Amino acid sequence: MKACTPYIGMLIVQFAYGGSNILCKLALENGLSYLVFIVYRHLIAMVILAPLAYLYERKNRHSLSLAILAKIFVLALFGTTIHQNLYYAGLDYTSPTVASALASVIPVLTFILATLLRMERISMKNKKGRAKLLGTTICISGALIFTFWKGHQFKGFVEKPLIVVNGNVHAHEAEHERHDWIKGSVLILTSYIAFSVWLILQGIVYKVYPAGLSMNTIICFFAALQSSVLALIFERNSSSWHLSWNIQLVTIIYCGTFISCLAYYLQTICVHEKGPVFVALFMPLLLVIVGVFSAICFAERLHLGSLIGAFMIILGLYCYLWGKNRDTVKDEEDKDIEEQDEMFSKIGLQTQS
Template identity: 60%
Template sequence: MSHLKATAPYVGMMVVQLAYASSSILCKLALDQGLSFLALAVYRHLIALAVFGPLAFVLERNQRPSLSFYVLVRIFILALFGTTLHQNVYYAGLNYTSPTVASALGSVIPAFTFIMAAILRMEKVSIKTAKGRARLVGTILCIGGVLVFTFWKGHLLEGFVRTPLIEVHGSDPKRGAINDQENWLKGTALILTSLFAYSAWLILQAVVSRIYPARLSMNTLMCFFALVQSSAIALIFERNASSWRMDWNIKLLAICYNGIVISCLTYYLQTYCVSQKGPVFVATFSPVLLVIVGIASAFIFAERLHIGSLIGATIIIVGLYCVLWGKSSDTNEKNSGVEKSSGMHATEGQVEHCLC
């Protein structure tokens, strides 16, 4: 039983990455069909709220902590970073890039999160120990792998398939024009901004989950605030009535999938994994998304990879395992309670001060 509990966060994060990979490809197809990313953000949180609300009410009615104004403010800020900013800006960037490029840029999440956690003293950075060096080297390798993947093309490899498995008809040619330099830079900047907000969300989640441990109720409140925030943005920037009308097509499928699988299942799994292993552990699985999406895009979109892409992906995976090995070496220390009681309490004070 203890072995199953120990492996649960690893299995959970692999499920999260598979879900995110499916979401990236499905959303790209839906966006190319004309789906408004602002409408997508609103509808998915409306669906998630309808799912989370009854579950939280029934399953946590006897263990839900009391809500104070300051807890609500923290969850509001959590929703602002992790859902509203991250998702709206990410979808806007995905309009100008491919899912593979977006996933490659997502591999900087471990570096962003590790740097933030080190600044807030959630992670100890020491080059005197093997685990400290492994985590530092792994972070550098992840960043280096992303740079190689993005900027070094090299020889173009033969694709797995010659024609796409899915043909998108009626797509706007202005959307996702990844061969245009201006669009590529715009998409890259938007996605990196969204990933910075996502990393901040992981850090804040570690603090909020300690002061409000009811995961279902916390995610319900987060989806509610995200719905309010996204609706306010959509009312300003998306006033076209046709953008809100849904038919039985891939756009509706993308909304339902993201509402049920991403906003419900993955949110809950990530909250659990952050509470068990910390935000840096969750962030280090982000490079896995690149490999899954890269392989899937080669079949679905007939996307041909360059030799630089394969080398970059290999470097990223090596960096991921370096960081995971460094994190696994901390298990005994954290179980003893020494590092957890000193480091996490210090972090709560600093982050809570920022949130106030």
């Protein structure tokens, strides 16, 4: 059961992100300022995580140094402040389905960064190395097709949206020109680069400060602090800070509890146990989760470019997975050989003595 825990944890994370994408789209359409939203959600998460960190990690928590705090500050900068501000700015120009589909490039970006940092091995001399490189190329090509080409429009699952925002979802999307749609996609892609950097840095920081709850509490503190500065500069409307019981407040509570609190912690543990690329490989599930929900509830239409791009993204992803799995098998075989050699060496020494 313990071996399955990272897989179950990442499934929970993807369903949580799927719900977040839909709720955030609704809240943004209803006037929620994403700058204020990011501040509030991390304050909520900090209030939840702080007592849990004190209860469960007070005996095993490592001491905090200025160097560790600086690393966590940078971690919060990439994973929350840069990533989320760009992401929500982009989400205001496009749909949750597009945002979720573009998330499929996160495994590729994470793999590239891990390779540059020598956390992943790649060689053109063997099949697994070529499969990784080919998968990376196909996945990036699919993301570009999904982003920049629509093509023929297909009939959706439902004729009318079950959830209507500002009168009509399609009418709102029609307000945006094509360059606005591309702008949103570029912003989201840039935010995913920051997210990939965050996954890499999480593994590095956790090694020097192995306290997941405490680390994420500090991340939420720095995220709220950094985003407050941005909000005070760019969000001049004081009424944006006022909350009432509506979809905006529901979204803030949901994201603060299930994303900034639960998902952050589960990701940190999974990065520590399985590595950043493992966590990134689960991101394409958002395409299925949000795509189905949006098609049913928002009556979103599928396009030829979306289908071809999604197919290429999935094909490239699992082409990479095949190469990654072969690497894992090879590592396990090498480890077994090393253990056997070590055992025989000990037996030989005991015999000689």
